[in-house]
Amino acid sequence: MMDKEILIDFKKEEISITKEDQKLFQKLVEERRAKLAKGTIEDYLKMLEKMKELEKKGEIIIHHVNEEYQPRLVKTLSGRIKKIPTVELWQHKSCGQCGHIPGYISALYWIMNELNIPYVDDTNQTSCTAWNYYGSGTSNTLAITAVFLRNMHVAYEKNAYPLIHCGTSFGDYKECRFFVVMNDEIRNKVRAILKKIDRDIVIPEELVHYSEWLHVMRNEIAERKKYDVSNIKVAVHAACHTYKLMSEDYTYDDNILNGIRPAPTSSIVLALGAKLVDYSTWYDCCGFGFRHILTEREISRSFAYFRKIRPIVQETQADVLITHDTGCVTTLDKSQVVPLAHGYKETIPVISDSQFAALAMGAHPFKICQLHWHIADWRNLLNKMGIDWQSAYDDYKKYIEDIKKGAKPFLLIPPPRKLQPRVIKGKSIVS
Amino acid sequence: MTENKEEKKERKGQYIIEREYIEDERIIEPEKLDLGGVDASGRWGLIILPRVITDFDHSLVEEVKKLPRGKHIENCWQCGLCTAVCPIAHKEPRFNPRYFIYIVKMGYKSEINKLKGLFIFAKAVVYVLKHVLSMLTQLVL
């Protein structure tokens, strides 16, 4: 620490920093460093203990996974038992999915309709805003945490358990929950923010990703499959934010891949009977990197193609690449077009596990799975599965023409709910 | 015409935030690229090649060993003393004798190819023969 003012010569512009500003800057750097060091398995288990303590003291409400949600049990990396609710879910949608890959969630809703699972498709949900910001490092922790808790509060009021569709949201929420529970200052400040919109702190007992729901329901889905997929070679890509970020909180199963790799997407591929193949860059990121795809899109695009698509096609000749995150599907799918124009030959269709399961169960490839939004060529895949995509496409065209003439579009209506929304005294449920 | 020449002088891929970490040869910025009717030339069609070393090619070091006193390349265990005393290395950061010996011994073809065309070799050899050898012999004796 220098006593005098220091002058920095940034391209001939002189910026002077006073001693007080230096101290503040140093303090911010130390704070961020301390926050980034959290999140190992021991710390995570400590957080769960502290959550129970805070509930006992009455400081927070925990949204428990009760019997009415009919939970099923899975194991996490440390052997802890995690409860996955299966019915009465509050669909926490993903902005990227709704905007770029609508087939992703409509496939999931269709599967839930087929299995007669009641859910709440709420219009009163805000985006988690994690695509541009990120809980621990680069931006306003309070704003992100407040958005997280607001969504959880809405789910609690509707008496439905939040099911998080996006891996990005999932990772962001795991971090935010950690901060809110462990750090008193953040909790008090966020509570003040929530009070302004007549809400209070409700923390879910488990943060559940939709791929974990597919994992626990895989046998029911496999029973209803219509097409034989045993000749399909499937490569699986697991998103960084589900299993690398806060690695304690994701599903591992000793029977699937020996418990070494996370179970969810691989398990449903195996349950449907397809061939699961392995490739040398399994653990590599897809290149999406939250906002990296917006600010460093050249590197994202090249990385996705040369580190993931090319090795997968060259080593395995797989028919399809399946992932479970918005960003991964977007990046891996849309990054293929530029290298193909440069002259490289390797290409592979990229779809989500929900779309694949829905296709195997007989969903319409265009009305439900919305495959026309995907860039990489999926026609070979559908031919191999035995789905007549040409007539489905003509059917879809006719459907669009009918809507233009004024017909009603086909909507996915959830099955009727058994649980009632919670009684709200005044506006806030916390007295 | 002069406008085009000035544009070309700007480094390719200058808009990439981490541009300094990427070697020029790895950036492919197409002048014309067509994505089925959509124009993707320039920035929209830029790709960056990976830099992973994938193989060892020992044919080069076998050639070096056939030169007079070339067998001594096997004595090098990368202590770095040569670069530490090298006056050229202190002036030109890309001239690193330890590094040159290493990539030749290991046969990293991709790294050797990056050095082709560096004319500092010629200048350096002359400098070494004139000054350094005489200095070193004086130090040792």
Next chain:
Amino acid sequence: MLNDKAILVIGAGPAGLQASQDIAEFGIKVVLVEKNNELGGAPIRWKYHTLAPDFVPTEKVLGPLINYAKNSNLITVYTNSIVESYERKDDHFNVRILNLKNKSIHYEKVNAVIVATGFEHFNAAVDPRYGYGVNPNVIGINELEIMISNGKILRHDGKIPKRIGFILCVGSRDKATNQWCCTVCCGVSIKQAIEIKKLIPDSQIYIIYMDIRTIGLWEKLYWESMEEHHINYIRGRVGEIYWTGEKLLVKGEDTLVRGPFEALFDMIVLAVGMEPGEGTKQVAKVFGLNLNQYGFLSPRIPNIHYDSGKDGIFLAGACVAPMSVEEAISEGSAAALQAIKYVMQKSKKVP
């Protein structure tokens, strides 16, 4: 005066055997208890072919020690046995020895104890980076030593490997697994690399290292490996090994080039380090010996290995800290002398 005295030596490795021979030559009886079926410790169990740095055949060093122990009248050898419990009396210990195979029990009366229980090799399956136990053709230096003794280095499919990689510091110098340095792995790996090169002259051998720690006079192995046997050294670490179905794809960073490498190898040898074994832990429990934070036996003063801090109990060899065979032999002698001094002083009943 010393005819009725006896000293218990637990562990028949280099340290224990040297201690037994010294004590027996002095004229005091020895009770030698060994957990395994054979005498000789790790060099015999893992069939070490030669010892670094001069490629001395193992039999030349350990053979005489083992023969002496077997043939001496003063040394009672219990193999397949452990010391189950002991009872301290005024001037002696009563120890209870259990034979693990036939479950028979023997009692012995001894006046001092030397603990020389040695080490175990790190089980590389604990470290998932290398896929040991999952990927074929990933072996440890202990398994390689057996192959060298048999004179045949073969892959799992019976073919002779062309490109072999050694990865140093597996299970050592690592905060995630073991934090200490095993001192001899670098020298042993280089010795093995030279022996492989002699067996398979057209092979390409790469040693992927973090540091090269060829101790003391072993340094010549390092220079000889490069100058005469053309072994290549890559300074860096390996992050993952992937089995492609035919070869092993090794992913790491070469720090001298500041770049990542992903190269195919036929066989990978992991330099698995030394760690305290089950035998050491069991004896520590029985005799109430202190273990340091690494699990090795902790002497009273760290730089004086033979002094355990407990009256009449002495320590020797790799159960105290990782060391080479020559160091273990010296420690065996040192502990033997201390035990003999202790027994003689006690028998004089000095007030």
